[in-house]
Amino acid sequence: MRIAYIAANTFREAVRDRVLYNLIIFALLMIGSSLLLGQITIGVERELLVNLGLTAISIFGVLIAIFIGIGLVSKEIDKRTVYTVLTRPVQRWQFILGKYFGLVSTLAVNTLFMAAGLFAALLFVMRRFQHADVYVLVAIFFILLQFIMVTSFTMLFSSFSTPIESAVMAFCFFVIGNFSEDLRALAAASTGAVKIFASAAAYLVPNFSALNISSSVAHGEAVAGRIILLNTGYAILYSAAMVAAAALIFQRRDMK
Amino acid sequence: MNSFSNKKASIALTITIVVCFACSVLLLRKIDVARGPGLIRESLYISSPSALKRMSLGYTGLLADIYWTRAVQYFGSHHQRSAEEYNLLFPLLDITTTLDPKLTVAYRFGATFLTEPPPQGAGQPEKAVELVKRGIERNPYDWRLYYDLGFLQAWDLHDYLAASKTFEKGSQLPNSNPALKVLAAAYASRGGDLETSRLLWRSTYETAANEAIRQNALQHLQSMKADDDVSALEKVVEQYRVKTGSLPASFSDLISAGLLRAVPTDPTGRPYKLTADGKIQLQDPDAMPFITKGAPPHWKPKITIPKD
Numbered sequence: 001m002r003i004a005y006i007a008a009n010t011f012r013e014a015v016r017d018r019v020l021y022n023l024i025i026f027a028l029l030m031i032g033s034s035l036l037l038g039q040i041t042i043g044v045e046r047e048l049l050v051n052l053g054l055t056a057i058s059i060f061g062v063l064i065a066i067f068i069g070i071g072l073v074s075k076e077i078d079k080r081t082v083y084t085v086l087t088r089p090v091q092r093w094q095f096i097l098g099k100y101f102g103l104v105s106t107l108a109v110n111t112l113f114m115a116a117g118l119f120a121a122l123l124f125v126m127r128r129f130q131h132a133d134v135y136v137l138v139a140i141f142f143i144l145l146q147f148i149m150v151t152s153f154t155m156l157f158s159s160f161s162t163p164i165e166s167a168v169m170a171f172c173f174f175v176i177g178n179f180s181e182d183l184r185a186l187a188a189a190s191t192g193a194v195k196i197f198a199s200a201a202a203y204l205v206p207n208f209s210a211l212n213i214s215s216s217v218a219h220g221e222a223v224a225g226r227i228i229l230l231n232t233g234y235a236i237l238y239s240a241a242m243v244a245a246a247a248l249i250f251q252r253r254d255m256k
Numbered sequence: 257m258n259s260f261s262n263k264k265a266s267i268a269l270t271i272t273i274v275v276c277f278a279c280s281v282l283l284l285r286k287i288d289v290a291r292g293p294g295l296i297r298e299s300l301y302i303s304s305p306s307a308l309k310r311m312s313l314g315y316t317g318l319l320a321d322i323y324w325t326r327a328v329q330y331f332g333s334h335h336q337r338s339a340e341e342y343n344l345l346f347p348l349l350d351i352t353t354t355l356d357p358k359l360t361v362a363y364r365f366g367a368t369f370l371t372e373p374p375p376q377g378a379g380q381p382e383k384a385v386e387l388v389k390r391g392i393e394r395n396p397y398d399w400r401l402y403y404d405l406g407f408l409q410a411w412d413l414h415d416y417l418a419a420s421k422t423f424e425k426g427s428q429l430p431n432s433n434p435a436l437k438v439l440a441a442a443y444a445s446r447g448g449d450l451e452t453s454r455l456l457w458r459s460t461y462e463t464a465a466n467e468a469i470r471q472n473a474l475q476h477l478q479s480m481k482a483d484d485d486v487s488a489l490e491k492v493v494e495q496y497r498v499k500t501g502s503l504p505a506s507f508s509d510l511i512s513a514g515l516l517r518a519v520p521t522d523p524t525g526r527p528y529k530l531t532a533d534g535k536i537q538l539q540d541p542d543a544m545p546f547i548t549k550g551a552p553p554h555w556k557p558k559i560t561i562p563k564d
Contacts, residue, residue, distance in 0.1 A: 182326070185329055185333060186329070188333070203281045203284065207284055210287050226290050227290050227291065230283055230290055231287060234280055234287060237276045237277070237279045237280035238280040240276040241276035244270075244276065245273050248266060248273065252266070
């Protein structure tokens, strides 16, 4: 209940910070591109629109996750509002979890609206929905899983460093996460200390490669149910570990 | 009480971190299995070399090195599991060489990776030729690229004349390897262009500084001359047979019939042999190991490769 209350407050705060304004930019981008693309390309209207839409959803979401995520805790400490919350019967880990869920729900709402915008543009360009559009929904779900993970490690970084440092670290982690399979390939091809280091690094960074299915769904390729299930489980477990680590650090932090 | 509750929360959080992280690693392994080996890393993040070059913001050298490493890793991992397809190999090499056109190693090794038949390589000799030709366009003074291209044309495309021309072009470059001249002549001969071959061998013989290469060129010239002699003499024998109705017993019969002036000798000065069935043979074929005619039955050439 306390977690839900903190989460709702975080969501309200994000809305008050005009975070959802990006939806207007997104809607304009989608409508504008769907009108323009029909004029300047041949044969790849759907692919281009799906790729553009999914990329825009991903970029907007990751930026929101990082730039709001870095301030979630530090802003409360700077404004000293954290003391008001923590003097009530609220555990520190509950505070962190509430903040996390608040940002994740902001991102979920954001993604939902952007997905609606993308599907509206798809309908406008293709005149009707296709069976393959279901997989576009799966790709959007995978992007949401990425946001869940990005928010979790951004909160972890912000629990022990300044907002700027956290933003840089989170962005680097996001980029490395997209190359995690190359790291694992390096680990598989090497021996000794390099293998140990590369393997540890490969499992420590988030694996975004399995969640990047934008280009395959743009071509109408199906996504297996087992993959959806495993990816969901992985994203939740990884995020849980990161949020728990953030909570543990916050738990031990000297707030005086 | 508060401190006790904090301690409990810390322990619970630590357990959560360990358990969740361990389970996430296990799930990741299951995801790899579910996606299959073909899906992992079988994609280029950006497939357009020119787009990537623009996006590199000037760090093209480093990016080229990264892509070259990626190409090597891609080839290595596919080679290790005896893959039948190397679909991303050429695009990776294309990106690498567009980012850094002077990265000669990518053309040379890349061509080898591309040309070998699966599972040793991609089995795409045409792509290998395209890659090395592009390398020559961008590095016109590197004789090693001509050397590689010549061998690709000869061994994989079986276009000996094209190979000969490539070797010849490479041999004309400053600081070129003298072996290219030898190769140009050898492949011109193999491709059937005997006149060019003869000219190239003569030029090699006259200009090569290395004695072994000069001797090799001389043996080629002598072998070609012997081939011509054997053909001409066998025609004379045929003329004799038509004229007298029987084969000549020796060269004296041909001289008596006015078809020859003297006993013919090979380019090393040894007289040719006339066999009972009217064939012309060399006394010492080992002196001219590149002959294609006039060798005794079951003779095998002993060829020594000249070193620079």
